[in-house]
Amino acid sequence: MPRWIQAIVFVLVIALVAFFAFGLRARGEPQPSSGPAPGFALKTFDGQTVKLSDLRGKVVVINFWASWCQPCRDEAAFLEKTWRAYQGRGVVFVGIDWVDPEPNARAYLKEFDITYPNGPDLGTQIGPLYRIKGVPETYFVGKDGNLYGNALGPIGPNSGYMTDKQFVRKLDELLAK
Amino acid sequence: MKDIESKTCPERSRRIENRKLVLSHALSVVEGIVEGSKILWIALVSVIAALAWLTASPVAAQSPNIDDEVNRIAKTLYCPVCPNTPLDVCGTAACLQWRAVIKDKLLKGESERQIRDYFVAQYGEVVLGAPPAQGFNWVAYLLPAAGILLGAAIAWFTARQWLVRAQSSRPSAERVESTRPPGTSAIPKEYAERIAKDLKEY
Numbered sequence: 337m338p339r340w341i342q343a344i345v346f347v348l349v350i351a352l353v354a355f356f357a358f359g360l361r362a363r364g365e366p367q368p369s370s371g372p373a374p375g376f377a378l379k380t381f382d383g384q385t386v387k388l389s390d391l392r393g394k395v396v397v398i399n400f401w402a403s404w405c406q407p408c409r410d411e412a413a414f415l416e417k418t419w420r421a422y423q424g425r426g427v428v429f430v431g432i433d434w435v436d437p438e439p440n441a442r443a444y445l446k447e448f449d450i451t452y453p454n455g456p457d458l459g460t461q462i463g464p465l466y467r468i469k470g471v472p473e474t475y476f477v478g479k480d481g482n483l484y485g486n487a488l489g490p491i492g493p494n495s496g497y498m499t500d501k502q503f504v505r506k507l508d509e510l511l512a513k
Numbered sequence: 514m515k516d517i518e519s520k521t522c523p524e525r526s527r528r529i530e531n532r533k534l535v536l537s538h539a540l541s542v543v544e545g546i547v548e549g550s551k552i553l554w555i556a557l558v559s560v561i562a563a564l565a566w567l568t569a570s571p572v573a574a575q576s577p578n579i580d581d582e583v584n585r586i587a588k589t590l591y592c593p594v595c596p597n598t599p600l601d602v603c604g605t606a607a608c609l610q611w612r613a614v615i616k617d618k619l620l621k622g623e624s625e626r627q628i629r630d631y632f633v634a635q636y637g638e639v640v641l642g643a644p645p646a647q648g649f650n651w652v653a654y655l656l657p658a659a660g661i662l663l664g665a666a667i668a669w670f671t672a673r674q675w676l677v678r679a680q681s682s683r684p685s686a687e688r689v690e691s692t693r694p695p696g697t698s699a700i701p702k703e704y705a706e707r708i709a710k711d712l713k714e715y
Contacts, residue, residue: 337670345663404606435593435607435636437614460593460637470594 367467369486373398373477374465378432380455381442386430388477395427395510396477400457400468402436403444407490408472412448414492414500418507419452426479427507432457434471474498478510583616586625590615590632590640599642 368374373396378386388396399415401408419429431454433441438456445454457463466475474487485506489497498506587600594607601612611632618628632640644650700708 337667337674341663341666341670345667348659348663402607404610437610438635440610456635458635459633460639463593 365467367469367473367486367488368475368483370483373475373481373483374462376462376465378430378453378455378462379458380453381433381438381445382453384453386453386455388430389481391428391430391477392481393426393479395479395507397427397429397507398432398466398475398477399429400432400434400463400466400471400473401444402434402471403440404436405471409444409448411472411490411492411495412444412450414503416448416450416452418500418504422507423452426511429453431455432462434463434468435460476506476510478513480513484510579616579619582619583612586615586619586628587612589629589642591642593636593639596639 373388375388377388380386388398397415397419401412415429415431419427423429429452431450431452433454433456436456441454441456444450466473469488472487472490474491476484476486478484487495487498487503489495491498491500491503493500584601590600590611591598592600592603592605592608592611595603595605598608600608600615615628618631623631629641638644644653646654
Protein backbone atom coordinates (compact mmCIF):
# COMPACT_ATOMS: atom_id res chain seq x y z
CA MET A 337 0.00 0.00 0.00
CA PRO A 338 1.41 3.46 -0.87
CA ARG A 339 2.71 5.46 2.05
CA TRP A 340 0.35 8.38 1.39
CA ILE A 341 -2.71 6.16 1.84
CA GLN A 342 -1.27 4.75 5.04
CA ALA A 343 -0.75 8.33 6.27
CA ILE A 344 -4.35 9.33 5.41
CA VAL A 345 -5.77 6.26 7.17
CA PHE A 346 -3.64 6.96 10.23
CA VAL A 347 -4.69 10.63 10.40
CA LEU A 348 -8.39 9.78 9.89
CA VAL A 349 -8.40 7.09 12.57
CA ILE A 350 -6.70 9.43 15.06
CA ALA A 351 -9.18 12.25 14.18
CA LEU A 352 -12.19 9.94 14.62
CA VAL A 353 -10.99 8.61 17.96
CA ALA A 354 -10.30 12.19 19.19
CA PHE A 355 -13.72 13.34 17.93
CA PHE A 356 -15.61 10.59 19.76
CA ALA A 357 -13.49 10.88 22.89
CA PHE A 358 -14.16 14.63 23.03
CA GLY A 359 -17.90 14.06 22.56
CA LEU A 360 -18.06 11.39 25.26
CA ARG A 361 -16.06 13.52 27.66
CA ALA A 362 -18.32 16.55 27.12
CA ARG A 363 -21.41 14.38 27.65
CA GLY A 364 -20.10 12.90 30.85
CA GLU A 365 -19.18 16.21 32.48
CA PRO A 366 -21.30 17.12 35.50
CA GLN A 367 -23.40 20.27 35.80
CA PRO A 368 -21.37 23.32 36.81
CA SER A 369 -21.49 24.40 40.44
CA SER A 370 -18.69 26.95 40.59
CA GLY A 371 -16.84 29.41 38.38
CA PRO A 372 -18.39 32.04 36.12
CA ALA A 373 -22.05 31.38 35.45
CA PRO A 374 -22.64 30.75 31.72
CA GLY A 375 -24.22 33.90 30.26
CA PHE A 376 -27.52 33.94 28.42
CA ALA A 377 -30.28 36.23 27.24
CA LEU A 378 -33.79 34.98 27.91
CA LYS A 379 -36.85 36.34 26.15
CA THR A 380 -39.66 36.00 28.65
CA PHE A 381 -43.26 35.07 27.97
CA ASP A 382 -44.09 38.74 28.63
CA GLY A 383 -41.78 39.84 25.81
CA GLN A 384 -39.02 41.21 28.07
CA THR A 385 -35.37 40.22 27.65
CA VAL A 386 -33.44 39.15 30.73
CA LYS A 387 -29.66 39.12 30.38
CA LEU A 388 -27.69 37.40 33.09
CA SER A 389 -24.85 39.89 32.66
CA ASP A 390 -27.28 42.74 33.49
CA LEU A 391 -28.01 41.16 36.86
CA ARG A 392 -24.46 41.54 38.17
CA GLY A 393 -24.56 42.77 41.78
CA LYS A 394 -27.66 40.72 42.59
CA VAL A 395 -28.12 37.17 43.74
CA VAL A 396 -29.70 35.21 40.91
CA VAL A 397 -31.61 31.96 41.21
CA ILE A 398 -31.92 30.19 37.87
CA ASN A 399 -34.58 27.53 37.84
CA PHE A 400 -35.08 25.14 34.91
CA TRP A 401 -38.57 23.68 34.82
CA ALA A 402 -41.29 22.27 32.56
CA SER A 403 -45.05 22.01 32.86
CA TRP A 404 -45.01 18.23 32.30
CA CYS A 405 -42.60 17.71 35.20
CA GLN A 406 -44.28 16.70 38.45
CA PRO A 407 -41.32 17.56 40.76
CA CYS A 408 -41.35 21.06 39.21
CA ARG A 409 -44.99 21.37 40.20
CA ASP A 410 -44.11 20.27 43.72
CA GLU A 411 -41.59 23.09 44.17
CA ALA A 412 -43.37 25.81 42.15
CA ALA A 413 -45.43 27.28 45.00
CA PHE A 414 -42.44 27.35 47.34
CA LEU A 415 -40.25 29.14 44.78
CA GLU A 416 -42.91 31.78 44.14
CA LYS A 417 -43.44 32.32 47.86
CA THR A 418 -39.68 32.70 48.45
CA TRP A 419 -39.35 35.04 45.49
CA ARG A 420 -42.05 37.29 46.90
CA ALA A 421 -40.26 37.31 50.24
CA TYR A 422 -36.82 38.11 48.79
CA GLN A 423 -37.49 40.23 45.70
CA GLY A 424 -36.92 43.51 47.52
CA ARG A 425 -33.63 42.32 49.00
CA GLY A 426 -31.50 42.05 45.90
CA VAL A 427 -32.50 38.57 44.78
CA VAL A 428 -33.74 37.83 41.27
CA PHE A 429 -35.41 34.59 40.26
CA VAL A 430 -35.28 33.56 36.61
CA GLY A 431 -37.36 30.65 35.39
CA ILE A 432 -36.29 28.86 32.22
CA ASP A 433 -38.92 26.67 30.64
CA TRP A 434 -37.25 23.63 29.10
CA VAL A 435 -38.66 21.51 26.24
CA ASP A 436 -42.23 22.57 26.80
CA PRO A 437 -45.03 23.71 24.49
CA GLU A 438 -45.81 27.37 25.13
CA PRO A 439 -49.56 27.04 25.88
CA ASN A 440 -48.83 24.41 28.54
CA ALA A 441 -46.08 26.59 30.02
CA ARG A 442 -48.37 29.62 30.20
CA ALA A 443 -51.09 27.53 31.86
CA TYR A 444 -48.53 26.32 34.42
CA LEU A 445 -47.44 29.89 35.26
CA LYS A 446 -51.07 30.89 35.66
CA GLU A 447 -51.88 27.85 37.76
CA PHE A 448 -49.13 28.63 40.30
CA ASP A 449 -49.47 32.40 39.94
CA ILE A 450 -45.77 32.73 39.19
CA THR A 451 -44.70 36.36 38.91
CA TYR A 452 -40.91 36.22 38.51
CA PRO A 453 -39.48 36.40 34.96
CA ASN A 454 -39.97 33.22 33.01
CA GLY A 455 -39.26 32.36 29.42
CA PRO A 456 -38.78 29.41 27.08
CA ASP A 457 -35.34 28.01 26.36
CA LEU A 458 -35.77 28.69 22.66
CA GLY A 459 -33.80 26.29 20.50
CA THR A 460 -32.68 24.50 23.69
CA GLN A 461 -29.64 26.77 23.90
CA ILE A 462 -29.43 27.67 27.59
CA GLY A 463 -29.90 24.14 28.98
CA PRO A 464 -26.73 22.78 27.34
CA LEU A 465 -24.72 25.73 28.74
CA TYR A 466 -25.54 24.42 32.21
CA ARG A 467 -25.38 20.81 30.97
CA ILE A 468 -28.74 20.13 32.58
CA LYS A 469 -29.75 16.47 32.66
CA GLY A 470 -33.43 17.06 33.34
CA VAL A 471 -35.81 19.26 35.29
CA PRO A 472 -36.05 20.72 37.83
CA GLU A 473 -32.53 22.01 38.28
CA THR A 474 -31.66 25.20 40.16
CA TYR A 475 -28.43 27.20 40.04
CA PHE A 476 -27.26 29.90 42.42
CA VAL A 477 -25.35 32.87 41.03
CA GLY A 478 -23.63 35.24 43.43
CA LYS A 479 -23.37 39.01 43.15
CA ASP A 480 -20.01 38.57 41.43
CA GLY A 481 -21.52 36.51 38.60
CA ASN A 482 -20.04 33.22 39.79
CA LEU A 483 -21.91 30.02 40.49
CA TYR A 484 -22.30 28.98 44.11
CA GLY A 485 -23.78 25.53 43.97
CA ASN A 486 -26.86 23.97 42.49
CA ALA A 487 -29.81 21.78 43.35
CA LEU A 488 -30.16 19.00 40.80
CA GLY A 489 -33.65 18.02 41.82
CA PRO A 490 -36.75 19.40 43.47
CA ILE A 491 -36.51 21.77 46.41
CA GLY A 492 -38.90 21.05 49.24
CA PRO A 493 -39.29 20.05 52.90
CA ASN A 494 -38.51 16.39 52.28
CA SER A 495 -36.23 16.74 49.27
CA GLY A 496 -33.04 14.74 49.15
CA TYR A 497 -31.50 17.39 46.88
CA MET A 498 -32.16 20.59 48.83
CA THR A 499 -34.69 21.29 51.54
CA ASP A 500 -36.61 24.57 51.70
CA LYS A 501 -34.59 25.55 54.77
CA GLN A 502 -31.29 24.90 52.98
CA PHE A 503 -32.56 26.97 50.06
CA VAL A 504 -33.40 29.98 52.23
CA ARG A 505 -30.08 29.64 54.09
CA LYS A 506 -28.29 29.62 50.73
CA LEU A 507 -29.95 32.87 49.69
CA ASP A 508 -29.03 34.50 52.99
CA GLU A 509 -25.42 33.37 52.64
CA LEU A 510 -25.16 34.73 49.12
CA LEU A 511 -26.75 38.03 50.12
CA ALA A 512 -24.25 38.37 52.95
CA LYS A 513 -21.24 37.90 50.64
CA MET B 514 -72.43 -12.02 -58.73
CA LYS B 515 -74.58 -10.24 -56.23
CA ASP B 516 -76.35 -8.34 -59.01
CA ILE B 517 -76.99 -11.54 -60.89
CA GLU B 518 -78.44 -13.13 -57.80
CA SER B 519 -80.75 -10.18 -57.10
CA LYS B 520 -81.94 -10.21 -60.67
CA THR B 521 -82.48 -13.91 -60.78
CA CYS B 522 -84.17 -14.02 -57.32
CA PRO B 523 -86.16 -10.84 -56.52
CA GLU B 524 -87.87 -12.50 -53.50
CA ARG B 525 -84.58 -13.15 -51.83
CA SER B 526 -83.30 -9.60 -52.37
CA ARG B 527 -86.49 -8.22 -50.82
CA ARG B 528 -85.91 -10.41 -47.77
CA ILE B 529 -82.37 -9.12 -47.50
CA GLU B 530 -83.61 -5.53 -47.68
CA ASN B 531 -86.13 -6.23 -44.93
CA ARG B 532 -83.44 -7.75 -42.75
CA LYS B 533 -81.24 -4.67 -43.27
CA LEU B 534 -84.13 -2.45 -42.23
CA VAL B 535 -84.79 -4.51 -39.08
CA LEU B 536 -81.09 -4.50 -38.23
CA SER B 537 -80.70 -0.74 -38.62
CA HIS B 538 -83.79 -0.19 -36.48
CA ALA B 539 -82.42 -2.49 -33.77
CA LEU B 540 -79.10 -0.62 -33.88
CA SER B 541 -80.81 2.73 -33.47
CA VAL B 542 -82.73 1.34 -30.45
CA VAL B 543 -79.46 0.06 -28.85
CA GLU B 544 -77.76 3.44 -29.51
CA GLY B 545 -80.71 5.15 -27.85
CA ILE B 546 -80.38 2.94 -24.77
CA VAL B 547 -76.61 3.55 -24.54
CA GLU B 548 -77.16 7.28 -24.93
CA GLY B 549 -79.82 7.15 -22.25
CA SER B 550 -77.62 5.19 -19.83
CA LYS B 551 -74.79 7.70 -20.40
CA ILE B 552 -77.07 10.48 -19.30
CA LEU B 553 -78.15 8.36 -16.34
CA TRP B 554 -74.52 7.78 -15.32
CA ILE B 555 -73.65 11.45 -15.60
CA ALA B 556 -76.68 12.35 -13.51
CA LEU B 557 -75.79 9.74 -10.86
CA VAL B 558 -72.14 10.86 -10.57
CA SER B 559 -73.24 14.50 -10.35
CA VAL B 560 -75.66 13.71 -7.52
CA ILE B 561 -72.98 11.78 -5.58
CA ALA B 562 -70.43 14.57 -6.05
CA ALA B 563 -72.93 17.19 -4.93
CA LEU B 564 -73.84 15.16 -1.84
CA ALA B 565 -70.15 14.64 -0.97
CA TRP B 566 -69.46 18.36 -1.34
CA LEU B 567 -72.47 19.31 0.78
CA THR B 568 -71.72 16.88 3.61
CA ALA B 569 -67.89 17.27 3.72
CA SER B 570 -66.16 19.56 6.23
CA PRO B 571 -62.37 20.06 6.82
CA VAL B 572 -62.41 18.12 10.10
CA ALA B 573 -64.42 15.27 8.65
CA ALA B 574 -61.98 15.06 5.76
CA GLN B 575 -58.95 14.83 8.04
CA SER B 576 -60.21 12.93 11.03
CA PRO B 577 -60.01 9.36 9.71
CA ASN B 578 -56.23 9.56 9.20
CA ILE B 579 -55.17 12.30 11.58
CA ASP B 580 -53.57 9.92 14.07
CA ASP B 581 -51.65 8.21 11.28
CA GLU B 582 -50.44 11.62 10.16
CA VAL B 583 -49.41 12.50 13.72
CA ASN B 584 -47.50 9.21 13.98
CA ARG B 585 -45.81 9.73 10.63
CA ILE B 586 -44.48 13.14 11.67
CA ALA B 587 -43.75 12.04 15.25
CA LYS B 588 -41.59 9.22 13.91
CA THR B 589 -39.11 11.78 12.57
CA LEU B 590 -38.87 13.86 15.76
CA TYR B 591 -36.93 13.22 18.94
CA CYS B 592 -37.70 14.80 22.29
CA PRO B 593 -34.55 15.89 24.22
CA VAL B 594 -36.07 14.47 27.41
CA CYS B 595 -35.69 10.94 26.08
CA PRO B 596 -32.94 11.00 23.44
CA ASN B 597 -32.73 8.21 20.85
CA THR B 598 -36.45 7.48 21.26
CA PRO B 599 -38.66 8.76 18.47
CA LEU B 600 -41.70 10.71 19.51
CA ASP B 601 -44.18 8.14 18.16
CA VAL B 602 -43.09 5.47 20.66
CA CYS B 603 -42.05 7.68 23.58
CA GLY B 604 -44.55 7.62 26.42
CA THR B 605 -43.27 10.44 28.61
CA ALA B 606 -45.50 13.38 29.49
CA ALA B 607 -43.29 15.72 27.43
CA CYS B 608 -43.63 13.55 24.31
CA LEU B 609 -47.40 13.24 24.79
CA GLN B 610 -47.58 17.06 24.88
CA TRP B 611 -45.53 17.29 21.71
CA ARG B 612 -47.80 14.82 19.95
CA ALA B 613 -50.77 16.92 20.99
CA VAL B 614 -49.03 19.96 19.48
CA ILE B 615 -48.51 18.08 16.19
CA LYS B 616 -52.18 17.09 16.09
CA ASP B 617 -53.28 20.62 16.88
CA LYS B 618 -51.13 22.05 14.10
CA LEU B 619 -52.33 19.45 11.60
CA LEU B 620 -55.93 20.31 12.41
CA LYS B 621 -55.08 23.95 11.80
CA GLY B 622 -53.92 22.94 8.34
CA GLU B 623 -50.17 23.30 8.79
CA SER B 624 -47.91 21.20 6.60
CA GLU B 625 -45.36 18.67 7.81
CA ARG B 626 -42.57 21.06 6.86
CA GLN B 627 -44.13 23.89 8.90
CA ILE B 628 -44.54 21.62 11.91
CA ARG B 629 -40.95 20.39 11.74
CA ASP B 630 -39.69 23.97 11.35
CA TYR B 631 -41.72 24.96 14.41
CA PHE B 632 -40.14 22.23 16.54
CA VAL B 633 -36.63 23.10 15.32
CA ALA B 634 -37.20 26.79 16.13
CA GLN B 635 -38.58 25.97 19.58
CA TYR B 636 -36.24 23.20 20.67
CA GLY B 637 -33.30 23.22 18.28
CA GLU B 638 -31.98 20.80 15.68
CA VAL B 639 -31.61 18.18 18.38
CA VAL B 640 -35.26 17.23 17.73
CA LEU B 641 -34.45 16.01 14.22
CA GLY B 642 -33.52 12.40 13.58
CA ALA B 643 -30.80 13.46 11.14
CA PRO B 644 -28.95 16.78 11.06
CA PRO B 645 -29.91 19.09 8.18
CA ALA B 646 -27.41 18.92 5.34
CA GLN B 647 -25.67 22.26 5.85
CA GLY B 648 -22.40 23.63 7.24
CA PHE B 649 -20.44 21.32 9.52
CA ASN B 650 -23.29 18.79 9.40
CA TRP B 651 -22.06 17.75 5.97
CA VAL B 652 -19.34 15.79 7.78
CA ALA B 653 -22.00 13.36 8.98
CA TYR B 654 -23.06 12.70 5.38
CA LEU B 655 -19.65 12.73 3.72
CA LEU B 656 -17.70 10.74 6.29
CA PRO B 657 -19.40 7.38 5.56
CA ALA B 658 -18.86 7.84 1.81
CA ALA B 659 -15.23 8.80 2.42
CA GLY B 660 -14.83 5.75 4.65
CA ILE B 661 -16.24 3.48 1.95
CA LEU B 662 -13.94 4.97 -0.70
CA LEU B 663 -10.93 4.66 1.57
CA GLY B 664 -11.86 1.09 2.45
CA ALA B 665 -12.20 0.24 -1.24
CA ALA B 666 -8.78 1.80 -1.95
CA ILE B 667 -7.18 -0.18 0.88
CA ALA B 668 -8.85 -3.40 -0.31
CA TRP B 669 -7.67 -2.78 -3.89
CA PHE B 670 -4.07 -2.08 -2.90
CA THR B 671 -3.98 -5.06 -0.54
CA ALA B 672 -5.42 -7.41 -3.16
CA ARG B 673 -2.91 -6.14 -5.70
CA GLN B 674 -0.06 -6.73 -3.29
CA TRP B 675 -1.25 -10.28 -2.64
CA LEU B 676 -1.39 -10.99 -6.37
CA VAL B 677 2.11 -9.60 -6.94
CA ARG B 678 3.47 -11.70 -4.07
CA ALA B 679 1.69 -14.82 -5.28
CA GLN B 680 3.08 -14.35 -8.79
CA SER B 681 6.60 -13.71 -7.58
CA SER B 682 6.60 -16.84 -5.37
CA ARG B 683 5.44 -19.15 -8.27
CA PRO B 684 8.38 -20.41 -10.50
CA SER B 685 7.64 -19.31 -14.07
CA ALA B 686 8.87 -20.97 -17.24
CA GLU B 687 10.97 -17.95 -18.12
CA ARG B 688 12.60 -17.95 -14.70
CA VAL B 689 13.37 -21.72 -14.97
CA GLU B 690 14.80 -21.08 -18.43
CA SER B 691 16.92 -18.24 -17.14
CA THR B 692 18.38 -20.42 -14.36
CA ARG B 693 19.59 -23.09 -16.90
CA PRO B 694 23.33 -22.98 -17.76
CA PRO B 695 24.04 -21.35 -21.14
CA GLY B 696 24.18 -23.72 -24.12
CA THR B 697 21.81 -26.31 -22.59
CA SER B 698 18.19 -26.91 -23.64
CA ALA B 699 15.06 -28.04 -21.84
CA ILE B 700 14.67 -30.82 -24.48
CA PRO B 701 17.21 -33.65 -24.48
CA LYS B 702 19.55 -33.55 -27.43
CA GLU B 703 18.34 -36.85 -29.02
CA TYR B 704 14.72 -35.65 -28.94
CA ALA B 705 15.68 -32.36 -30.50
CA GLU B 706 17.52 -34.13 -33.32
CA ARG B 707 14.56 -36.42 -33.92
CA ILE B 708 12.11 -33.53 -34.04
CA ALA B 709 14.34 -31.68 -36.48
CA LYS B 710 14.56 -34.79 -38.67
CA ASP B 711 10.80 -35.35 -38.62
CA LEU B 712 10.16 -31.75 -39.51
CA LYS B 713 12.56 -31.97 -42.42
CA GLU B 714 10.89 -35.14 -43.76
CA TYR B 715 7.45 -33.63 -43.29
